[in-house]
Amino acid sequence: MRGEEIRAAALAEFARRGYEATTMADIGAAVGIRGPSLYKHVRSKQELLASVIDATMRALLAGHDAAVAGVTDPVERLRRAVEAHVRFHARHRVEAFVGNRELRSLTEPHRAGVLGLRSDYELRFRRLITEGVSAGVFRVASPRLAAYAILDQGMGVAVWFREDGGPGENEVAWQLAEFALRMVGVDGRV
């Protein structure tokens, strides 16, 4: 349990200062102990980053799979995928932020693993779009570019979303799903 507490504190510090600029003493202070004491619970600073990022990517993928499971209509599948994507980035802003920003600081066996998960995720969106195109429901010149655009607008949520004030999670999820559908040529005339 102390391990989880430390991981959460590390995440918050990595988000605020960045991995390189965060010291073990900072993380320790956030849970009320000294830097060296962290090593009773954790192998290294790098391991902290790796576990945090890996968990985030797996949760994102799991959320996607759950969202589209059992849905067959391409429009509905894409809508649900985008909503899940956006909600994840609104709810887990900090995790998503660190996952995107600090990938660079991940050393090698881990970096490759996370990049793999990441391209799996992108591929799922690309497939959702090509399916819609094949079904004659979507109208888009490049499924790849559409997937990038949809993913990017969702990742941006982690940067600008605020729990206090501004549009809420529901509104953002609905709006961005609507944008995504419009992008692929489906217009609900909302």
Place this chain on the structure above:
Amino acid sequence: MRGEEIRAAALAEFARRGYEATTMADIGAAVGIRGPSLYKHVRSKQELLASVIDATMRALLAGHDAAVAGVTDPVERLRRAVEAHVRFHARHRVEAFVGNRELRSLTEPHRAGVLGLRSDYELRFRRLITEGVSAGVFRVASPRLAAYAILDQGMGVAVWFREDGGPGENEVAWQLAEFALRMVGVDGRV
């Protein structure tokens, strides 16, 4: 001139390793001199980052203004703004990447300045959209969210765009402008 060479090298290193992880020795090595020799041309590492980010933001704003100058049709104004935004992020990937990623490492008088420029830029897009809505040409529930989505999909270009292979700058600019127009409810039926 040596100063410019150093700034360019610093930019490349900041992009590759991140500001915190880049040492003055790294930057020196990239221009063929030792770390301390940099101080004959530059005041500090922080000043290098500040000048690089500031120049990037000003170029982005200038590009936007030039793109929409003299154009009155809201559709055309938005299209040109998005194309300029996307082209900038494709052509100046590295600058844009560092500008977005390393804002955190900028210390205080500079950070506030850059954040100011950044919200100016965002405001210009929001206004472009509200103008289109007022003119009855755009149909969008929240101009703010639309502006965020459009800016985010363009910033993403700096991350995934590759000069070699993949879609070229023209195709990307055209596609993303098309996506942006669809988002705000204009559909050219392409």
Place this chain on the structure above:
DNA sequence: TCCGCTGGCTAATGACTGTTAGCCGACTTC
């Protein structure tokens, strides 16, 4: 009561970093 574990602590290690000081060769300028 004693043993051993858990989870803190301080001190030390070893390495690295931005920056400054001071030296010097090569040109430029008078």
Place this chain on the structure above:
DNA sequence: GAAGTCGGCTAACAGTCATTAGCCAGCGGA
């Protein structure tokens, strides 16, 4: 040709940091 500037260099400074070593209080169980 003397003087000065430019732009390099090495050495040194003053930190900082992740990590390890070794100590110890408290506590649960025998």
